[in-house]
Amino acid sequence: QVQLVESGGGSVQAGGSLRLSCADFGRTISTYNAGWFRQAPEKEREFVARINVAGGGIVYADSAKGRFTISRDNAKNTVYLQMNSLKPEDTAVYYCAAGGLGNHLADYPYWGQGTQVTVSS
Numbered sequence: 001q002v003q004l005v006e007s008g009g010g011s012v013q014a015g016g017s018l019r020l021s022c023a024d025f026g027r028t029i030s031t032y033n034a035g036w037f038r039q040a041p042e043k044e045r046e047f048v049a050r051i052n053v054a055g056g057g058i059v060y061a062d063s064a065k066g067r068f069t070i071s072r073d074n075a076k077n078t079v080y081l082q083m084n085s086l087k088p089e090d091t092a093v094y095y096c097a098a099g100g101l102g103n104h105l106a107d108y109p110y111w112g113q114g115t116q117v118t119v120s121s
């Protein structure tokens with residue numbers, strides 16, 4: 001079973017950058033599509049970006065286009081989310097997911113515990 005652990009979250013000022021990492025302790029993430037989701041307080045979890053097993057098929061939410069970049073290094077069993085030009089509305093817990101084919105939570109059977117991102121203005 002895939003075992004996902006996110007890291008790289010923190011507090012930054014608006015306009016700053018963060019790089020999130022998702023490591024697979026099960027060392028099988030290279031066999032799955034993967035994605036990033038986020039959940040702000042009192043809001044539903046929403047799609048951010050996804051990537052296929054070969055590093056292609058990349059899709060971003062409108063809120064992420066032009067600012068965020070998803071990538072992966074299968075040799076390191078890791079998926080990344082580079083976040084630039086951060087805005088206060090990006091504040092949320094960010095979750096790594098694997099095994100999905102689309103942009104919906106139900107498409108992904110494997111999830112990490114999340115990492116907090118806080119953007120201040």
